[in-house]
Amino acid sequence: MESNPTGSFTGWLRGEFGRLKLKQLRAVAAGLILAVAGLFGGLDTVNAGPTVFAADEPHSDGEFTLTVMRASVVDELRAGRRVVARAQPGRKFLGVVADVRNDGTIPGRLLGEMTLRDPDQNTSVGVFRIHDGSPATTLGPGLSEQLVFVWRVPEGEIHPDSEVTLRVTGKRFTELLVTYGRNWIDNPGDYAEITLPVTFR
Structure with a gap:
């Protein structure tokens, strides 16, 4: 046998x-x-923290390329002679200026593109075009625009020697499960940060 x-x-x-x-x-x-x-090439590595980028250095989140230039604080938000947001007791306006280019093939949503790392008591006011102060909610594919991202912040939170840290979340283009079509969505755990000195005007 x-x-x-x-x-x-x-x-x-x-x-x-x-x-x-x-x-x-x-x-x-x-x-x-x-x-x-x-x-099969090993296990995925744990995210060791954010990618850090500097002022005037282009950074791509997949959908947009941002070149963040400066941050400043004002009492009142104006576009030329037009008042966009009036001064409020105990509050200031933090504005972050950036060149933004849409590298995708569909219009991209600008609101929430940059967020403050420490959002407590800070309220997003919106995104505005530098050249005329008009609100900018989306940016078309292949287009570039110089924009200011604005938050309302407590008066004592930011002072002349302060720095502010902003976060940009990475994105991926994917098939939507609930609605039809494809779109950019945030990629959790993939983000970059930039820290800027704040000037007062």
């Missing part, structure tokens, strides 16, 4: 696993997972 080496090996393996305790089985399973993962 022919011996069955495969069957013998399988039987031996079953016997060895039968003798292992639960803790040992977990260790073996973890080792097997790591070994298999190694065959």
Whole structure:
């Protein structure tokens, strides 16, 4: 009668696993997972933190390329002679100026494109075009615009020697599950930060 080496090996393996305790089985399973993962290029690395970029340095989040230039604080928000937002007791307006280019193939939403890292008591006022002060909610594909992102902040929170840190979340172009078509969505855990000195005007 022919011996069955495969069957013998399988039987031996079953016997060895039968003798292992639960803790040992977990260790073996973890080792097997790591070994298999190694065959396919390894496990994903944990996000070590944000990408950091500097003023006047272009940064792409996938959808937009932003070149952030400066941050300043004013009492009242004006566009020429027109008052966009009046002064309020105990509040100031923080504006961050950036060149923004839409690198995608569809119009991109500008609101929320940049956020303050510490949002407590800070309210987004909107995004405005520098050249005429008009609101800018979207930017068409292939277009560039110089914009100011504005927040209302508590008066004592930012002072002349302050710095402000802003966050830009990475995006990916994907098929929408609830509605039809494709669009850019935030990619959780993928973000960049820029820290700027604040000037008062």
